[in-house]
Amino acid sequence: MEFKDYYQTLGVDRSASQEEIKRVFRKLARGCHPDHASAEEKEAAEARFKEINEAYEVLGDPEKRRKYDSLGAEWKAHAGARAQGWQAGEDFFGSRAARGDPGGGGYEFHFGGTGFSDFFEQFFGGTGEDGFGGGRETRFRRTPFGAAGREAVRGGDVESEIMVTFEEALHGSVRNISLRRRDPHTGAESTDTVRVRLPAGVREGQRIRVAGKGAPGPAGAGDLYLRVRFERHPDFRVEGDKLVCDLELAPWEAVLGCSVEIPTLEGSARVRVRPGTQGGSSLRLRARGLPLGQGRRGDLLARVRIRLPQKLSEKERKLWEELAAASSFSPRAGGSD
Numbered sequence: 001m002e003f004k005d006y007y008q009t010l011g012v013d014r015s016a017s018q019e020e021i022k023r024v025f026r027k028l029a030r031g032c033h034p035d036h037a038s039a040e041e042k043e044a045a046e047a048r049f050k051e052i053n054e055a056y057e058v059l060g061d062p063e064k065r066r067k068y069d070s071l072g073a074e075w076k077a078h079a080g081a082r083a084q085g086w087q088a089g090e091d092f093f094g095s096r097a098a099r100g101d102p103g104g105g106g107y108e109f110h111f112g113g114t115g116f117s118d119f120f121e122q123f124f125g126g127t128g129e130d131g132f133g134g135g136r137e138t139r140f141r142r143t144p145f146g147a148a149g150r151e152a153v154r155g156g157d158v159e160s161e162i163m164v165t166f167e168e169a170l171h172g173s174v175r176n177i178s179l180r181r182r183d184p185h186t187g188a189e190s191t192d193t194v195r196v197r198l199p200a201g202v203r204e205g206q207r208i209r210v211a212g213k214g215a216p217g218p219a220g221a222g223d224l225y226l227r228v229r230f231e232r233h234p235d236f237r238v239e240g241d242k243l244v245c246d247l248e249l250a251p252w253e254a255v256l257g258c259s260v261e262i263p264t265l266e267g268s269a270r271v272r273v274r275p276g277t278q279g280g281s282s283l284r285l286r287a288r289g290l291p292l293g294q295g296r297r298g299d300l301l302a303r304v305r306i307r308l309p310q311k312l313s314e315k316e317r318k319l320w321e322e323l324a325a326a327s328s329f330s331p332r333a334g335g336s337d
Contacts, residue, residue: 155214206228
């Protein structure tokens, strides 16, 4: 398993602030988003975009970043200790893998096509007792077999994560996922390619079931569950059932009103900003968000952020001073404006 230097992936220093990490991610993601790549560059852009997404999934979350930083140079020893725990009958991921239980058997699972690396899945895909976790969580079920209370053991269910784009959530898609199983007792490996249907309207955290692709067992194989994680998009984020983007305005645009273009999942749309629009307010585009089911779609909110110029020419400074002298507006005065 290869160590992932997420700081190097984003090209930021380990002391970078959360705001700087967010800014760098958005710049990189816009530059290599597959939608903006030519046909010849699309495959390379998709691979690079997934790398950036995974890095930001960790570094953009203060808690995941803290855990990642705590790994340090000892990450291999940490992974090795977890592997020994697996072989001793303890699941990598904080649950139990009953030793000698044919329903679990301690099988190792590796995935391709989910959008996440093995490194991410092992350390960040779930939640273990040590604060880390792996996406390949194994659970076990028993199936009644024979008389007198005898039971046969069905293979364990396996859970991992799959990175889903907003476009896939909107339109649906079919993904080919490679699934490699390894029996730690014999070393035998087998690999399947599984076609996974992602229905239109799939939601964050939803589990997609693939029957019979879990761990083998005497009473049949368990199931594979893929938990949906939306990719980090440079323009959009999900808040509840709303799709949200930022709309950055200059002070004079907010005061005087303007017409601007904002991104949507189907391309850009032009909206009218009313005079006197306040920072933090939202412009609503109805039915331009993610699907809600039964043919309905949620709304897209463009949240206003008023940006101030950081550098002023002498002429600009004089104009601002003239405005300050002429205006009766006071942001700290009581009452309505």
